[in-house]
Amino acid sequence: MTTLTPLLLLLVLFAFFALVLKWAFGNDKRAVPDYTGDDFGLLTEVTVVSSPAAAEVLAKRLRAARIKVTVVRRDGLHRLMVFPADASDAKLLLRE
Incomplete structure (x- = not known):
């Protein structure tokens, strides 16, 4: 019985x-990553x-x-x- 107590x-x-880790990290509400290659995060297409x-x-x-x-x-x-902050300037510059 004494060897069963530490186990x-x-x-x-x-x-x-396990419960503490589930509580701390288990509520991940981030969006699912895009694996299609069409999502470039913060970048915006200008041309x-x-x-x-x-x-x-x-x-x-x-x-x-x-x-x-x-x-x-x-x-x-x-x-x-x-x-995105540079998108309008970039489009204007590329029109010239």
């Missing part, structure tokens, strides 16, 4: 810690071009204006993505 105490402690050379020229123009830009290559197209 029982250990099982009770594990159950207690789409078909050639990598054109994408690089436009990206250099935006970087020269101190706008952070990311070029995303998908399905043969090159998307220029910026933060």
Whole structure:
């Protein structure tokens, strides 16, 4: 009976810690991640071009204006993505 007491105490402690962890981390209300590749988080698309050379020229123009830009290559197209705060300035700059 004395060898059963530490084992029982250990099982009770594990159950207690499992309940505490479930309580602390079990209420995850975050959105399900998008595995399709269409969700770019905080970035907003400002233009789409078909050639990598054109994408690089436009990206250099935006970087020269101190706008952070990311070029995303998908399905043969090159998307220029910026933060939403820079989207209107980037679109205006790319029209010129």
